[in-house]
Structures are given as C-alpha cells and as structure tokens.
Amino acid sequence: MAPQKSKFGHLPLSTSGPVDCALTGAALLNTPAFNKGSGFPEEERVKFNLTGLLPQAVQTLEQQAERAYEQYASRPDNLAKNTFLTSLKDQNEVLYYKLLEDHLQEVFSVVYTPTEGDAIQRYSKIFRRPEGCYLNINHQERVEPDLAQWGNAEDVDYIVVTDGEEILGIGDQGVGGVLISVAKLVLTTLCAGLHPSRCLPVVLDCGTDNEELLSDELYLGLQHKRVRGQKYDEFVDTFVKAARKLYPKAYIHFEDFGLKNARRFLDLYRPKMPCFNDDVQGTGCVTLAAIMAGLDISGLHLKDIRLVVFGAGSAGVGIADAVRGAIATEGGISHEEAAKQIWLIDRPGLLTTDTEVSDAQKIFVKDASSWSDKSTDLQSVVETVRPNVLIGTSTVPGAFTESVVKAMHKNASRPIILPLSNPTRLHEAKPEDLLKWTDGQALVATGSPFDPVKGPWGENGKEVSIEVAECNNSVVFPGIGLGAVLSRASRVTDKMLVAAVHGVASMSPTKKRDQKAPLLPDVLEVKKVSVRVARNVIQAAVQEGVATERDIPEEDDELDEWIREQMWEPKYRPLRYVEPRTATRAAKGELKKAGTVVRDDVSK
Numbered sequence: 001m002a003p004q005k006s007k008f009g010h011l012p013l014s015t016s017g018p019v020d021c022a023l024t025g026a027a028l029l030n031t032p033a034f035n036k037g038s039g040f041p042e043e044e045r046v047k048f049n050l051t052g053l054l055p056q057a058v059q060t061l062e063q064q065a066e067r068a069y070e071q072y073a074s075r076p077d078n079l080a081k082n083t084f085l086t087s088l089k090d091q092n093e094v095l096y097y098k099l100l101e102d103h104l105q106e107v108f109s110v111v112y113t114p115t116e117g118d119a120i121q122r123y124s125k126i127f128r129r130p131e132g133c134y135l136n137i138n139h140q141e142r143v144e145p146d147l148a149q150w151g152n153a154e155d156v157d158y159i160v161v162t163d164g165e166e167i168l169g170i171g172d173q174g175v176g177g178v179l180i181s182v183a184k185l186v187l188t189t190l191c192a193g194l195h196p197s198r199c200l201p202v203v204l205d206c207g208t209d210n211e212e213l214l215s216d217e218l219y220l221g222l223q224h225k226r227v228r229g230q231k232y233d234e235f236v237d238t239f240v241k242a243a244r245k246l247y248p249k250a251y252i253h254f255e256d257f258g259l260k261n262a263r264r265f266l267d268l269y270r271p272k273m274p275c276f277n278d279d280v281q282g283t284g285c286v287t288l289a290a291i292m293a294g295l296d297i298s299g300l301h302l303k304d305i306r307l308v309v310f311g312a313g314s315a316g317v318g319i320a321d322a323v324r325g326a327i328a329t330e331g332g333i334s335h336e337e338a339a340k341q342i343w344l345i346d347r348p349g350l351l352t353t354d355t356e357v358s359d360a361q362k363i364f365v366k367d368a369s370s371w372s373d374k375s376t377d378l379q380s381v382v383e384t385v386r387p388n389v390l391i392g393t394s395t396v397p398g399a400f401t402e403s404v405v406k407a408m409h410k411n412a413s414r415p416i417i418l419p420l421s422n423p424t425r426l427h428e429a430k431p432e433d434l435l436k437w438t439d440g441q442a443l444v445a446t447g448s449p450f451d452p453v454k455g456p457w458g459e460n461g462k463e464v465s466i467e468v469a470e471c472n473n474s475v476v477f478p479g480i481g482l483g484a485v486l487s488r489a490s491r492v493t494d495k496m497l498v499a500a501v502h503g504v505a506s507m508s509p510t511k512k513r514d515q516k517a518p519l520l521p522d523v524l525e526v527k528k529v530s531v532r533v534a535r536n537v538i539q540a541a542v543q544e545g546v547a548t549e550r551d552i553p554e555e556d557d558e559l560d561e562w563i564r565e566q567m568w569e570p571k572y573r574p575l576r577y578v579e580p581r582t583a584t585r586a587a588k589g590e591l592k593k594a595g596t597v598v599r600d601d602v603s604k
C-alpha cells in the first residue's frame with residue numbers, strides 16, 4: 001500500500017501509511033508496538049512467519065477489543081483491572097488504546113488517578129515487567145548511555161520525568177514513581193494523540209525516605225535514604241543535559257517532584273528549553289479555567305475574586321500564580337496589586353510577613369500587623385476575608401468542615417469550592433457534603449472523579465442530579481504538550497499557558513448558561529479539548545516567536561485539521577517488511593519502546 005500523502009505535505013509526526021518492520025515470528029508477536037495478535041491478516045501471517053503461531057481466525061480490532069473488555073470487566077477490583085490493562089499494553093499497544101478509547105469514562109480512573117496511586121504504592125509487590133527508563137543517582141556516568149537506548153535524535157517527542165518524591169498526595173514512593181510518568185504518558189496518547197512510541201517515561205532513582213519501602217526486601221529501587229544537595233542537583237542536571245543532547249526536540253514534563261525542587265527546577269530550565277511542570281503549571285491552568293467558569297455562573301469577574309488557597313505547595317502556589325496573572329491582565333494592574341486578592345494558608349496558618357516563606361510564596365504574604373489580633377487558621381481567615389473561591393491542595397482530608405463552608409456561604413451566594421488533593425481519600429471535602437451544606441449552591445470541582453450528587457435543589461424542591469467536574473491537570477496538560485510538540489516550541493511561555501486556559505474555558509459546559517452545569521468539560525470531550533488547547537498554544541507560540549516548525553496553517557479550521565492529522569489513533573496499520581540489515585532501529589524493534597515510527601513514510 002502506498003503511503004498516504006497529507007494535504008499539508010510532509011508531516012513530521014504522520015501516523016498514516018505502513019509501518020516498517022524487520023521482526024518476524026515470535027519476536028513480532030512479543031513486540032507490543034507491532035503485535036496485532038489474532039488481528040494479523042492472512043498475507044502478513046505468511047510474510048512475517050506467523051502461520052502456526054496463531055489460531056486460524058482473523059479477527060477485527062473491534063472483536064479483539066470486545067473480548068479484552070470482557071476479560072477486563074471480569075477482574076474483581078480496580079487495582080486488578082489496572083494490572084490487567086498494564087499487561088495488555090505489554091502485549092498489544094493498539095488494542096490497549098482501542099479498549100481505553102472505547103470505554104474512556106470507565107477506564108480513566110483505572111489507568112490514572114486514583115487507581116494508579118494504588119498501583120504506585122504497591123509497585124514492588126505487583127511488578128511484572130519494567131516500563132520506562134530507570135536512571136541511577138549513583139551512576140551518573142551512565143545517564144546518557146542509558147537514555148540513548150530509546151532511539152535517535154528524531155525519535156522522542158515527549159518525556160515525563162519524576163524523582164518520585166511527592167507522588168500525588170501520597171508522598172515519597174521512590175522508584176514506584178515511574179508509574180506516574182507512565183500514566184501521564186498514557187494520557188498524552190489517549191487524550192492528545194501523541195505517538196506512544198515517541199514518548200519516554202523516566203524515573204530518577206535517588207533513593208527514598210519512605211521507611212516502609214526501605215524495610216521491604218522486595219523494594220525494587222535504590223534501598224537507601226534519598227540523596228540530596230549537590231549530588232542530587234547534579235543528577236537532575238545530568239539528566240536534563242543528556243535528554244537535550246540526545247533528543248533535542250523533546251518536550252520535558254516534570255511531575256511530582258518534592259516541594260523544594262519542583263519550582264526551583266522549573267525556574268532554572270524554563271528559560272532555556274521547552275519544559276513544563278504539571279503540578280505547578282498544569283494545575284494552575286485547569287483550576288483557573290474552572291474558576292472562570294464558576295465566575296461566569298455567579299455573574300462575577302476576575303476583579304471580584306477573593307481567593308483562599310489552603311495548602312500552599314507546588315499546586316497551591318501554581319494556582320495562585322495563574323489567578324494572580326489573570327487578575328492583573330484583566331484589570332491592567334500590577335501583580336503585587338492582584339496578589340492582594342489572594343490569601344495563602346499552610347501549616348503555620350495564613351502566610352504573613354511574620355511567616356517563613358519561599359520565594360514563590362512571598363508576593364502573597366499579608367501584613368502581620370493587621371492580623372496580630374486575629375487567628376490565622378482556615379476558619380478565622382474565611383470569616384475575616386470573606387472569600388468567594390476556596391481551593392484545597394493540602395492533602396488534609398476533611399479540612400473544609402461544615403463550619404468553614406457555611407461561614408464562606410454566608411458571604412458568597414455561589415461559593416466556588418475546589419477540593420483538589422488526590423487521591424480521592426485526601427480530598428478536603430466530599431462534593432455531597434459541600435452541596436448539602438450550601439443548599440446546592442456551591443460550585444464544586446474535584447481533583448479525582450466523583451459521581452453526580454442528587455438533592456432537592458431544583459425548582460420547588462425538585463430532586464436534581466448535579467454533575468461534579470474533575471478539576472485535574474489531565475484536562476489540560478495533554479493539549480499543552482501536543483501544541484508544544486507540533487509547533488516545536490523552543491520555550492513554553494506564559495502566554496502559551498494563558499492561551500491554554502482560554503481553550504479549556506471556551507469549552508466549559510457553563511458556556512451554555514446552564515446554572516447546574518459542571519465547570520469543566522467532560523472526560524468524553526478530552527480529544528476535542530486537546531485539539532482546542534493545542535490550537536491556542538500553537539497560535540500563541542507563533543505570536544511569541546518560539547514556534548520553530550514552519551508551515552503552520554494560520555486559519556483556525558485548517559490548523560485544527562493539521563493538528564488532528566498528526567494525532568496517533570489506535571488502528572492497525574499495514575506492516576511493510578524490511579531487511580534487518582537495512583532497517584532502522586525502530587523497524588528492528590530495537591528501541592526499548594520498539595517504534596511504529598513512520599517519520600519517513602510520507603516523504604518517500
């Protein structure tokens with residue numbers, strides 16, 4: 001079959017056309033990026049020496065997905081389902097993504113938050129096969145060669161890296177953190193069509209301070225305390241430099257680094273390369289979009305915001321920064337002025353001029369003298385500052401008590417309340433309680449998925465069902481990554497992030513003026529949201545002069561088509577046999593994630 005030619009000419013990430021493959025027989029069946037199982041057509045079975053290795057029936061991807069789903073559904077609980085899916089991914093990548101796509105709503109929380117958190121906590125117990133790249137702080141000389149196993153300069157578009165120190169809200173998980181890199185990349189493929197063979201999950205193994213892991217003889221990582229200080233900084237820098245050298249076009253996504261490191265590395269690397277911290281920036285973007293949707297419903301504007309953030313860590317300050325920027329831009333005021341509308345609370349209470357704070361928190365501190373006669377705990381701050389937006393990123397379950405919420409509701413008729421701490425058990429409040437305590441008036445979105453809440457909040461006390469949006473950075477990071485990768489952005493600028501926020505906000509169901517609509521688009525809309533976010537991000541990158549890809553279409557419709565054409569989809573593509581002698585590493589299946597990379601197909 002002749003490779004298809006795009007109307008846009010050569011597309012760097014084309015996902016159409018046949019796949020070069022030098023593997024045959026059992027080796028082919030055992031390579032998930034190429035394997036089709038019972039889906040191999042007759043002529044490929046002959047050409048690739050598969051006859052005798054497969055039962056005679058040739059089945060469609062749809063039939064296979066149906067069978068796989070039945071097997072999935074028969075697993076007793078979510079962790080068992082998660083393990084089943086991991087094995088499926090290891091056998092047949094196309095089938096895995098097809099199943100995920102067909103049952104998106106149901107599987108989202110199984111391959112991602114919260115179930116992935118359970119899989120991470122049990123990593124060394126449920127481990128079967130390695131996934132991703134494991135780098136060792138004690139062998140920094142091996143960082144570059146180890147990373148180099150993943151391909152040539154052109155082969156990697158997207159890297160997710162974690163050091164495992166602050167996974168979700170469950171703390172230090174050491175080497176198990178690799179599964180957050182894996183899960184975030186599953187989402188970039190599922191939600192934004194990044195080619196699965198062109199994504200690289202990395203864990204920087206620095207040891208762990210988690211006593212349970214240190215005393216577990218099955219623990220798979222370096223079994224010593226976390227290495228900190230200069231050696232740690234050098235390790236991160238060695239990784240970043242090696243990644244840049246080996247894969248100069250790749251976008252680097254930092255995930256779940258510890259509080260002291262997340263912001264520091266972002267500030268250090270952001271001016272020099274296309275990188276992104278999901279906990280700081282992704283969370284900031286999606287939460288700002290949710291707040292904007294909530295303001296729309298309550299008829300308020302950014303200038304009216306009075307925001308209390310409970311838990312001023314990576315996510316909390318990232319959100320505060322995003323909101324501060326938006327207030328300043330809209331009102332034409334300084335960032336210092338805008339910061340007066342935001343109050344940060346952490347372990348010591350409200351952050352004031354008397355509290356020890358980080359550089360990132362500094363702009364938000366309040367004058368201690370004006371609080372000297374008042375308590376600075378959450379309840380007192382809420383009573384004093386009368387917020388209309390309350391965010392939880394503290395990992396303290398139940399922190400938003402009935403009394404706090406009622407105090408807030410006294411002064412805000414439609415309080416926007418976003419308990420964002422993951423996984424589910426760490427949420428600052430449950431949506432059903434928030435709605436109960438506010439007579440159905442709270443505008444709620446949560447960090448993990450929740451079922452709709454039923455209550456007597458319709459006209460004349462009629463029972464209604466209120467859907468609760470998931471305010472998770474997963475709404476936005478895949479689209480931002482897609483935009484950055486396709487435009488080959490040399491940086492991720494603030495304007496690109498603001499453009500992403502507007503992309504999400506423009507797709508909020510509240511735009512339809514439904515007072516009971518969820519604040520953010522539904523998970524079933526993820527692909528559309530990603531295209532919209534990517535479009536905005538690409539246009540901003542072009543305006544900012546950081547897009548290095550030439551020939552980016554200008555018109556919205558054409559740009560959307562250009563984006564969609566480059567998104568990978570779970571479909572079987574014909575295999576084209578190439579002699580092992582002449583094959584690329586990808587075609588030989590030699591890359592750790594043996595590639596269905598087809599960079600050259602379109603231009604040949």
Ligand SMILES: NC(=O)c1ccc[n+]([C@@H]2O[C@H](COP(=O)([O-])OP(=O)(O)OC[C@H]3O[C@@H](n4cnc5c(N)ncnc54)[C@H](O)[C@@H]3O)[C@@H](O)[C@H]2O)c1
Binds near residue numbers: 310346447
């Ligand atoms: N929904 C999302 O998209 C999203 C994104 C990022 C993080 N999160 C969640 O937010 C939580 C925090 O993540 P992070 O990356 O910011 O972690 P972090 O460690 O950087 O921040 C947590 C902050 O909460 C503070 N805190 C702890 N106990 C407190 C208490 N009793 N009172 C007040 N503050 C307290 C800590 O001192 C710290 O500053 C996690 O549960 C994480 O899963 C959610």
Ligand SMILES: O=C(O)C[C@H](O)C(=O)O
Binds near residue numbers: 167168169279473
């Ligand atoms: O991983 C998630 O679900 C969101 C976020 O990045 C987190 O750390 O909680």
Ligand SMILES: [Mn+2]
Binds near residue numbers: 168255256278279
């Ligand atoms: Mn995270």
